[in-house]
Amino acid sequence: MPVITPFHRPPGAAGTAEDPGSTPGPAAPPTLGARLRHWRAWRSRHPRTAAAVRGTTTALAAVLVLGALLLPGSLAALEPNRFARIPVEAVVAAVLLLRVPRVPRLVLAALFGAGLGALTVLNLLDMGFTEYLGRGFNVVLDWGLLDDAHSYVADSMGAAAAAWAAVGAVVGVLLLLVLMTLAAVRLGELLAAHRERAARGALTAATVWMTCAALGVQTFGVPVAARNASAAVQAQARRAADTLRDEAAFAKEAKTDRFGATPGAQLVPDLRGKDVIFTFVESYGRTALDDPVVAPGVGRTLDTGTKALAEAGYRARSGWLTSATYGGGSWLGHSTFMSGLWVDNQQRYRTVTAGDRLTLTEAFRRTGAWDTVGVMPGVRKAWPEAEWYGLDTVYDAFDVGYEGPRFSWSTMPDQYALEAFQRLEHGRERDRPLMAEIILTSSHQPWAPVPELVGWEELGDGSVFDGIEARGVRASDVIADPARSKEEYGRSVAYSLTSLVQWLERYGTDDTVLVLLGDHQPPARVSGSGAGRDVPVSVVARDPEVLDAIDGWNWTEGLEPARDAPVWRMDSFRDRFLTAYGSVPHPTRG
Template structure:
C-alpha cells in the first residue's frame, strides 16, 4: 500500500526530499570551492555522482511503491549529500583534508540518528534500510579512495570495494543474497572501518601506524565477510552458480575496458601516467546515446564500423607513442608505412627468426584488435539499446559534465592531457590535415629536386680549396646537443670534450664547432645522412626513396667528381645497399668487409675504435692512393648501450679478437623499454664517452706531418625520449677539425666556436643547409 503524504519535510514526496538533498549538496559545494581549492573538475564530478545517486534512489522508491522516504529517510538524504560532497575532496590535503574529516564526522553522527528515528516513528521500510546501507558503503568507498590517493597505497581501496564485490558475486551466486541474521561483530567491524579511515585521513597518526591500522581493519573486514559467506552457505539448501551470467558480465567488462582504454589512451608517451587515464571521452558518451536510439540492424552495422574505426585510431595512437618516444615526431600515416620493412629487417638482424615471429605476431594482434574492438562495440551497443532510457539519461548528464569540465574548466590531471577527452575526433582531424600536408611536402621536395644551384657546376670548380686533402665525415650515433648542455648529461660529456680539445691542440689541430638541426629524432640515421649529403630535408622513407631516384648532387658525389676517392665505412650494414651509388660512394665497407673477428657489443657489430682502425688500414694507409673522402659511421653509441669496451692500445687491436674478454653482459634491444631512465641515460653516456674518445683519439693519433686531414664530426640525432626526455629537440653538434689553419679561415664567417663545444645559445643551422654552405666555402 502507498503511504499517504502530508505537508511536512518528513512526509514530502520522494522527489522533493531528493531536491532538498541536492540543495544541501549545492550549498556545501559552494562553501568548499573557495575554502578548500576544490575546482570545477571536482565539483562537476561530485554533481554527476549526486545526479546518478538521485536517479537510482527515485527508481528504487518507485519500484518499492514508496511515495516518501519518511523522517529517517530525510536524515539519510542529508548524510548522502555530505558523502557526495566528500567526492570533491578526495586527494586534497590541507584545508581539503580538514573539510573532508569534518563532513565525514557529521555524516557518521547522522548515521547514528536515522535508525532510531525510523524505529521511534514506526517508519521502518526495506527501502530505508537499503538506502542507509548503501550510503554507508558509498561513504566508506570514498574515504578509502581518499586515503589511497594521499598515501599512495592503492590497496586501501579494498576496504571500500569489498562490499561491492560481495554484491556482484551475489549476481552469479544467488545463495549469497540470502538473509543474514543480525551479528554484533559485523556492526563492530563496519564501524571500525569508518573510524580507522577517518583517523588515517586526519593524519593524526604516524604513517606506519596508520597504515598498520588500516591493514588490520581490512583483515577484520575480510574475516567478517568470510563469516557471512559461511553463514549463507550453511543456510542455503542449494548453491547454484550462474556461470553464463558471470561470463557475460566479465565479457562486458572486458569490452568496456577495451573501448574505453583506446579512447582515453594518450598518444604522447610523456602523458602515460595512471592519472592520465582518468578521462571522460565524448565519443563514448555520444556513441552510447546514438547506439541506444538506433534500430537493430542499423545499430549493429554502425557499432561494427565505429569499433573498426576506433581500433584503427588505437593503432595510430600506439604508432604515435612509438614514434614520439624514439623519433620525436608523430607517425605519418602516408609516408611511414615503408618503415615497417626496416623494422622487420632490424628485428631480424638483432633477433633472427624470433624477430620475424615478433613481426607476424604484431600483425596478428593488429588484425585481432580490429575484430575484437568491432565486436566489443556491437555488444555494448546492444546493452545500450536494452537500457535505452538509462543510457540516454546518463549520456545527457555526462555530456553536460564534459562541456563544463572541458570548455569551462579545461581541467587536467596530467599536463597536456585534458580530462574532457576528444582524442578520437582530434585524431581524425589530425590525420585529415596530415595527408594533404604530407602531399604538399612531397610536391615541394619534387620541385626542390628539379632545381639545384650546383647542378651543372664544372667538377674542377668544386671543392678546389680542399685539393689534395683527405676529408673524413664521421657520424657519431645518437650524439645530440642535449648531451652537451642538459644538466643530467653535460657533467659527463663536457669534460670528455675538454680533454679531447686539449689532446687535439697538443697534436697541432684546431677545431670549429656549431649546431645543426636534424630532420629526425631518436632514430632514422640514414635520413640524417641523406639530409647532410643532399642539402634537402629528408624526414621520412618516402622522401629518401624519391631522393635516391633523382640525380641530385650529393656531397660525396661532388668530391668524387672533383677527383677524390670516395669510400664509406658502415659496420652495421648487413645487406645490399644500392643507394650507395647514388650518394657517390665508390667503395663500401660493410660489417663483413672490415675483417673483424671479435664479438659484437649489443647492437653495435664492432667497437668504434676498431672501425676507425680498420678505416686507416683499408684506406688512409694504402700506398699509391689519391685524396680520400671517407664517411665513417660509429655505432657504439647506438641503443642499446651496454657493454662498452675500454680504449685499447691501437698497436694491439689486430683483427679485434682482443675484445673478447670485454663483451660479457650483452644488453638486448628490449632492455631500453624495461630499464628506468636514469640507468638508460648512464649507459648511453658511457657509450657516448667511448665514441667521442675513440673518434677524437683517432684524429689526434694521426701522423704529426699529416696536415692534409680534415675531419667533420657530427651527431646524427638525439637518442630519443627514453633517454633525453620529452621536448629534447633535434639539434646535434658538428665540428670541423684540421691542422690546416687555411681551412678554418675559410669558415670564419660561419660564426662557429673554437674547440669542440659550441655554447648553449649557439644558433643552429638546418642540417639541410650544410651541403650548400660547405660547397660554397671550399669551391
C-alpha cells in the same frame, strides 16, 4: 557361463548395433544451439552468478571502449586524469545505436568497435614513434619502418626475441580488434535492452558535454569535454594529406640547386690536396653535452681530445646543427647533411636519392681530384644509394675483415672500423687525396654492451673483442631502464669520440681535414620529453688556412661547442661548406 572371446561380447559391452565388435569414436562436439541451451540452463540454476558475470562483462566492455576513446597519442600524456572525461564519440555512438533496428545496430556496433580497435593501434604506434623518433606515426610512409624495428630487436636481443615480439604484436593487434568489436556489440545490445533509460542518459551526457565544452570546465587540469578519437582521426588524415601534397613540392625543390651545374673545376678548390673525412657519430646530440648524467663524462672526453689534438698540431672549431630526424632514422640526417635538403621522412629520402641532386661527397668526386670512399659498418645488404652519394668504393660490414663479436646492433667497434679504414684506404699509397664518409655505430642504441679501447696494434681481425663483449652489459638490462640507458649512452659516445681522436692523433697528416658531427639526438628515454634536435659539429685540421676559411662562422674553439654557439639547420651546411672553400655557384632550376 558363455566363454568371452574377442569376437563374442556380453550384453552391454562396448560396440554398436551395426558393428557390435567396434570401438566407439569420439563424441561429436556440441552444436551452437546445444551450447546456448546449456548456458541458459546454467543461468536459470545460478541467477546471481550469471548476473555477476553479465555485470562484469558489461563493465569490462565499457572500460575497454571508453579507455580507447580517451587514450592519448603519447606516453607523456598517459596519466589518470586523461580518463576522467566525457568522450563525445561515445555520446554520438549511443544516439545512433538507439535509433536503428537490430541487424543494422549489430553491424554499426561491430564497425564502430573494429574502427576503434584500429585507432587504438594507431595511437599505440604514435606513442612508440613519439618516444623514439620525436614524431607521430605516418600511415602513408611508416609501415616499412616496422620491419626496421623488427631488425633492430633481432640485432639487439636476438632473432628469437624478435620473432616472439613480432608474433606477440600480431596476436595482440588481432585480439584487440576482436575484443573491441565484441565490447561495442555488447554495449549496443545493452542500450537497446534499456532503450528509454539509455536515451535519457545519452541526452544528459550530451547536455553535460556541450555545457562543459562551452564553459571550458576542467577536472584535474584537463577539459571534461573530450574528443580524443575524432581529433586523432583528423590528425592522421591531415598527416596523410600533407604527405601526399609534399611529394610533388619536394621533388620540384630538389631540382633547384645553387651548385647543381657547377663544373668540377670550380668545386672546393681551396681543399685541393687535402684528405677530407666526413664522420658521423651515431646519436651524438646536444643531450650528450647538456644532460647532468651524461655531460660530465662526454665533456671530459672532448676536453681531453681537444688537448691531445692540440699537442698533435690540430685545431678545431665547433657549432650546432639542427637535425632533420630525432631518436633514429640516421639515413635521414646523413642525406640532409649531404644534399642540402630537409629530408625528414622516407618519402623525401626516396625522392632525393632517386634524383641527381649534388651531394657534398659527389662534389668531391665531380672534381676528379679525389678518390671517394665510404666506410659503412652498419650496412649489411645492397646499398644502391652509394652512387647517389658519389662514393666510388664502399666498405660495408662484410668488407673489412672483421671476425670479432657484434656489440648489439653495432656490427663492430668503432676503433676497428677506423683501423680498417686506415689499412684499406687512408694508409695506402695513392695518386690522389681521399674524400671519405665514415659512419661510427658503437653509440647506436641500446648502448649495451659498449666496447672498450684496446691497443691499436692488438686489433688484428677483431677477435680481441671476444672477452670484452662477453663481460659487457646485456641489452635487455639497459633498454627498460632510462637511468641505466643514460649512463651507457654516455659511455658509448665517449668511446666513439675517443676512438676517433686517437685515430687522428695516430694517422692524421698535415693534409687531413676532419668534419665530425652527430646524426641525431638519442631517443626520449635518454634525451627526455620535448628535447630539441641539435647535434654538435666540428671541423678539425692542422692547416690554419682550413679553419681561417670558416672564421666567419663564429664557431667555438675546440671540440665542444659553447651552449650559445650558432645553430644552423642541417640542410644549410652543404652550401656554407661549399662556399667557404671556394666553390662557384651555378644554379639549376626545378
